[in-house]
Amino acid sequence: MTEIIGVVGAGYVGATTAAGFAHLGYRVGVVDTDPRKVHGISTGHSGLAEPGLDEMIDAAVRAEMLTASEHYETLAEATIVFVCVPTPMRSDGAADLTFIDAAIGGLRPTLGPGNIVVLKSTVPVGTGDAVDEAVRDLGVHVVNNPEFLREGHTVRDFLNPDRVVVGGEAEPAGRVAALYRDVGAPTSCVDRCSAELAKYACNSFLALKLSFVDELASLAERIGADIDEVTDIMGRDSRIGREFLRPGPGWGGSCFPKDIRALASIAEAVGLPMRTVTAAIDANEAQSERIVDIVVDTVGVDGHVAVWGLTFKAGTADLRESPALKIVGALRKEGMRVSAHDPTVTDRFALSARLPVEFTPESARMPSFDILADPSSIVPGTDAIVVTTEWEVYRSVDWSAVAHRSPRAFVFDTRGVVDARAVRAAGLRFRRIGVAES
Ligand code: UDX
Secondary structure, eight states: OOOOEEEEOOSHHHHHHHHHHHHTTOOEEEEOSOHHHHHHHHTTOOSSOOTTHHHHHHHHHHTTSEEEESOGGGGTTOSEEEEOOOOOBOTTSOBOOHHHHHHHHHHGGGOOTTOEEEEOSOOOTTHHHHHHHHHGGGTOEEEEOOOOOOTTOHHHHHHSOSOEEEESOHHHHHHHHHHTGGGOOOEEEEOHHHHHHHHHHHHHHHHHHHHHHHHHHHHHHHHTOBHHHHHHHHHTSTTTOSSSOOOOSOOOSSSHHHHHHHHHHHHHHTTOOOHHHHHHHHHHHHHHHHHHHHHHHHHOTTOEEEEEOOSSSTTOOOOTTOHHHHHHHHHHHTTOEEEEEOTTOOOHHHHHHHSOGGGSTTSSSSOOEEEOSSTTSOOTTOOEEEEOSOOGGGGSOOHHHHHHHOTTOEEEESSSOSOHHHHHHTTOEEEETTBOOO
16 A cells, blocks of 8 residues: 655654655645744755755645645645654653644544554653553554654755664554655664663663763863774774764753653652662763863953854754853853853844743843854954854864954854864863863
8 A cells, every 4th residue: 555644743843744744755745833934845955054954845736746735634635744842841751742742633523534644753761551551443544653863964864774663563563664664774663662762761871871971071171182082982882982072061952851751750659769860961061060170270250262163062053051141141150251152143133033042141130141243253352162062163263363353252162163272372271071181
């Protein structure tokens, strides 16, 4: 049977899933409540800075393999519908399923016997069973198909996944797994509960690995080791692997902080607190605080600091849970004047619209912060420069121009991307995460 695919939600997971399946030859309908997203998809662009995604969407729309609408009725012909809506974190760390419930409610009139609802969103263990119960009267199956898409790599990760995970009864799970046949990746067809837990486990373990490396970097600085040498040796052990061993100002984004807290909350709820998980969360909070302490200890609270990099990682415009914003907020709370640069930020008003309210330039009584058009247009007399996101532009800065404007500047590289020799040749003080201060 040729499946017809529906997708609810046109964010970076939904848009990539829709475009990806259209690219694999399936007819796909997307539904989103945001008319701007619907218009974007219909005119061939996602509005997301995902390499290859707009080209894939544009080709699919032109081939009439991909349509977008605000109306669930347009999914009436779909035989398999992927739910790709946000599951934000509640204040108690548990996942908020409001959008999941709204999607299932919207889908109900379009579903019929033999259809499959696929939960692609990251959902608490047990959600698949609950949704299965809610739509069983319609003769509809429910399976989990968790996404493993990194921002900035979603198209590549969709078409070249390490594995495809499908959780549910054999027949519907087999039909969903078959959609990915041309992707050629190993497929794990398991029970729903295991598929749901595996997703939290993957993100939480990656975060735990990073918290370990971030703490190891602090130790290396203190005892005179070089973290890059240490992690190179670690990564050569195939059981450890070379990925996710770069220390930084802490991990952030829309997934790791949410998913690791959700896992801690799930474990707590059944009376089995996971100490490794809560330790990783605590270590991550301490990491950005340590960066702030080093800056304050080095230049004092009367200093002016330039923070280079605001997004939670390079290759995305996403500021959600970015450690750089925590560092900006903490420096401003110390009373320090802060200026900021990021390649995805053009002006402070555009930035304000993307910032959590506690970090907007106008918020609170803290000194506001300025936006730098480019790194070298640094405010004269800046006392410290902190590189907090590994954007390519910070690898080739004109440090003599920087030194001319700020001869006293202390340069602190928390991502290991700055050319230390060039900084020192310009007569500036330099410190790099994971290496003892010279
Ligand atoms: C993550 C998971 O990788 C992905 O599988 C899941 O589906 C969604 O969440 P993403 O949130 O896009 O993807 O970010 P990722 O690339 O995993 O990085 C997460 C954080 O770890 C970022 O803050 C990044 O800067 C940090 N990081 C990553 C490091 O500090 N060092 C590293 O070596 C790698």
